[in-house]
Amino acid sequence: MSLELYRFHNKARCDSNDTMRCFKKPKTNISLRKPCPVWIRGTKPDGAYVRESTGKRDWNEAEKYKSTIETTGEPPKAAPKKDTVEQLCDRFIKNMQTESKDIETIRKYRHLFKKLKEFATRKGIQFVAEFDITLLEEFRSEWPDGDISRQKKQERLRALFRYARSRKMIEDNPALNLGKIVVKHKQKVPFTDEELIAIEKAAVDRIEDTTRSEAEQERSRRAYALILLMRYTGLRISDATLLARDSLKGNHIELVTEKTSTLVSVFVGEPVIEALQGFTPETKTHYFWDGKLSVKSLTNLYRDYYLGSVFDAAGLTGKTPHQFRHTFATKLLTKNVSVENVAVLLGNSPKRVWESYAAWVPARQAALDDDVKRANGWHNIEAEKPVKRPSKRKVSKSRV
Numbered sequence: 001m002s003l004e005l006y007r008f009h010n011k012a013r014c015d016s017n018d019t020m021r022c023f024k025k026p027k028t029n030i031s032l033r034k035p036c037p038v039w040i041r042g043t044k045p046d047g048a049y050v051r052e053s054t055g056k057r058d059w060n061e062a063e064k065y066k067s068t069i070e071t072t073g074e075p076p077k078a079a080p081k082k083d084t085v086e087q088l089c090d091r092f093i094k095n096m097q098t099e100s101k102d103i104e105t106i107r108k109y110r111h112l113f114k115k116l117k118e119f120a121t122r123k124g125i126q127f128v129a130e131f132d133i134t135l136l137e138e139f140r141s142e143w144p145d146g147d148i149s150r151q152k153k154q155e156r157l158r159a160l161f162r163y164a165r166s167r168k169m170i171e172d173n174p175a176l177n178l179g180k181i182v183v184k185h186k187q188k189v190p191f192t193d194e195e196l197i198a199i200e201k202a203a204v205d206r207i208e209d210t211t212r213s214e215a216e217q218e219r220s221r222r223a224y225a226l227i228l229l230m231r232y233t234g235l236r237i238s239d240a241t242l243l244a245r246d247s248l249k250g251n252h253i254e255l256v257t258e259k260t261s262t263l264v265s266v267f268v269g270e271p272v273i274e275a276l277q278g279f280t281p282e283t284k285t286h287y288f289w290d291g292k293l294s295v296k297s298l299t300n301l302y303r304d305y306y307l308g309s310v311f312d313a314a315g316l317t318g319k320t321p322h323q324f325r326h327t328f329a330t331k332l333l334t335k336n337v338s339v340e341n342v343a344v345l346l347g348n349s350p351k352r353v354w355e356s357y358a359a360w361v362p363a364r365q366a367a368l369d370d371d372v373k374r375a376n377g378w379h380n381i382e383a384e385k386p387v388k389r390p391s392k393r394k395v396s397k398s399r400v
Contacts, residue, residue, distance in 0.1 A: 003042035003070060005062050007035065008053065038062035045073050082127040083169040085120045089113040092163050104238075104258060104295045112156050115142075128164050133174045140178065147183040154181055187359040190327035195316060196231070202314035203227055218279055223306040225275035226288065229253075230321060233266045234328030234346050237299050237321045241288045245281060248273065258295065262347035329353070330360040 038059060041051040050069070056062040068076040093113070096106050119139045125131065136157070143150050161175035191199070206212070206220040230240050238258045247255045251273070254265045281287045289298055307321050325346070332342050339361065343350040 003040055003044070003050070003066050005038050005040055005054070005059070005066055007037070008039045009036050040066055040069070044069060082129060083164070084126055085117055085128055088128045088160070088164050088169060089117065091167070092160055095163070102258065102261075107294070107296065108152075109156055109160075112153055112160075115139075116157075116160075129170050131161075131170075131174055133177045136174055136178060147181060151181040151183050154178060188326040188329070188356045189323065190330045190360075191319070191323050195314070195319070196327065198314040198316065199227060199310060200224075203310050206310065206313060219306065221275075221279040222288065223302075223310055225272075225279060226302060226306065227310065227324070228272045228275045229268075230324035231327060232268055232272050234325045235264075235266075236325060237303055238295055241298050241302050242295065243287050243289075244285055245287060246285075248276065257347040260347050264345060264347045266345055326357075329357050333357055333360045334362060336362075
């Protein structure tokens, strides 16, 4: 029995009033709005019997389907759906927004996607499936950032292609084969006591300078309050500049950090509280944030404009506000506060504190030295004279 085509009429779904029309091969002068699907039945070239839907409603397309089976013995494979790089990035961002991801996290992904699209355009890449490990390595080689930043970018790139793989946009995930970026953690450098004194003096002098306008003095009071806040709480500049007024609860600053979403509560003294009360807050709800600027724009403003001018007045170059956080941590550690407690105050893990501040734990090396002495017993070893061993002389055969 050869293969033949026919329409499988479904009364419940057919739009045609003439039910017999779906069983017949349509004539050229007949136009169906939505004809029933075409099925195929009969014996294939290998002798196997087939009775299945072609998945086609157009008779000419069904004829091509039948011809392929008669030629190859198998139905034609559907062309794989191709998703563009643009579609992947858009879907990924929408999914992150649905999951209520942090705005700053989404911003970092948007930045990566912008660079990925620019790279794809230069290379003539349109579809996600066109990426392979070679192209991803070339894309990664263009990142000018430091080790930590490149490591974070690679994690985001892997997350993007993992998402594409789980949504059947690609068959294999080429990002899995990207080698690990090794990050060498450097010990953090805090401000010295002399630098802290110079910074505070410069900030106060700018407030008390009567030659400056009231608006300039108000900005100086704002900068001074931010300096004390960061110095005595260890907050990142993003958390400090986004500080809500209701975060000050008695003598404690309580908030959930932006970066790690960790709850921290830090005791602050009266000078910090007085400094926060010494200027007009930006809004009714926040000390430094106007409710409009993005986190990045806000931190850039206070880092470069407010605190940068104070550092310049103090004669300090190459310094960053993040060193206030390092100062807060190292001051605690040098006073023998446990790493675990410092980690809680910073909103970090103890492992991260060890990696960053191990050199500032004075009790650490002393404890290691005691362990080595106790294990090896150096204190019980007495000076001994080397033992002289007799030499072994070879006897010549002639003397034997």
